Amino acid sequence: MPNKVTAICPGTFDPVTVGHLDIIRRGACKFQKVVVGLIEHPTRKNTMFTIEERIVFLRDALADQPNVEVDHFNELVVDFARKWNASVILKGLRAISDFDYEFAMAQLNRKMAPEIETVFLMASPEHSFLSSSGVKEIVAFGGPVEDLVPPAVAQRLAEMYPRR
Ligand code: ADP
Numbered sequence: 001m002p003n004k005v006t007a008i009c010p011g012t013f014d015p016v017t018v019g020h021l022d023i024i025r026r027g028a029c030k031f032q033k034v035v036v037g038l039i040e041h042p043t044r045k046n047t048m049f050t051i052e053e054r055i056v057f058l059r060d061a062l063a064d065q066p067n068v069e070v071d072h073f074n075e076l077v078v079d080f081a082r083k084w085n086a087s088v089i090l091k092g093l094r095a096i097s098d099f100d101y102e103f104a105m106a107q108l109n110r111k112m113a114p115e116i117e118t119v120f121l122m123a124s125p126e127h128s129f130l131s132s133s134g135v136k137e138i139v140a141f142g143g144p145v146e147d148l149v150p151p152a153v154a155q156r157l158a159e160m161y162p163r164r
Contacts, residue, residue, distance in 0.1 A: 003032060007088035007119065008081045010037040010073075014047040015153045016057050017135060019127035023092035026121055028068050035084050036062070038072040048136055053156075061150040077105075078113035087116055094123040094131070 009024055013036070027034045036058055040051045047054070051072055058070045073080040081089060089109060091102060106118040123130075135145050139161045146154045 003030075005031045005088055006033040006035065006084055006086040007031040007090040008035045008037050008077070008084055008086045009090040010039060010077050010080065012039050012042050012045070012047065012132065013054050013058060014042075014045075014049055014132050015054060015135065015149060015157075016061060017127075017130050017132055017149050018147070019092065019094070019123060019130040021061055021150065022124050022127055023090070023121050024062065024068060025065065027090045028065050031088065031090070032067060034065075034068045034090065035086060036068065036070045037077070037080050038070070040072050040074040057150065057153050057156075060152050076112065078109050078116055081113070081116050089116060089118045091118060091120050092123050093120040094128050 007027055009027060011020065013020060024034055024036060038051060038054050038058070049057070055070055055072060062068045062070065071080075071084075073083075077089060081087075089106075091106075093099065093102060102118075102120065109116065109118060130148055135148050135157075138145050138148075139157045142161065142163050144163075145157060149157070
């Protein structure tokens with residue numbers, strides 16, 4: 001592996017998309033270990049999937065990545081990072097809309113934990129407009145999401161929202 005750095009990759013992953021997986025896989029090529037951290041109870045939103053379901057989807061989709069672990073947390077991101085001895089918070093950055101929020105979060109986290117650096121990977125162009133909430137809106141109206149999420153998630157969504 002290229003270095004001895006552990007990175008955490010926090011998010012809600014409700015559900016995981018191919019955009020998330022792209023960032024995690026690219027991160028796994030650059031860091032010794034990537035720990036995907038699922039936020040159990042996000043303050044901003046209710047989740048469609050339980051924490052158990054979200055974990056299974058991620059573990060299943062990342063089973064081929066030996067240096068990726070999946071964990072969950074209900075504390076400050078910096079405390080979760082410290083628990084794993086991680087010195088990097090890995091995040092994906094999509095279109096400009098992500099910037100304000102992510103910039104503020106990175107500053108707040110840096111104030112609480114100056115030893116931890118937030119590292120952003122630019123979203124791949126084909127995933128730049130992909131979000132979990134977009135996926136949920138499409139399936140709710142009977143649209144196709146097979147190209148946007150891993151197969152197990154697509155299957156579960158198809159059971160929940162049969163195509164018209
Ligand atoms: P979402 O915004 O889709 O609900 P999360 O809250 O789970 O996703 O986000 C976790 C991290 O993944 C954030 O850093 C977010 O910017 C990043 N991310 C989400 N979707 C994509 C994508 N399509 N491409 C790159 N990064 C993404």
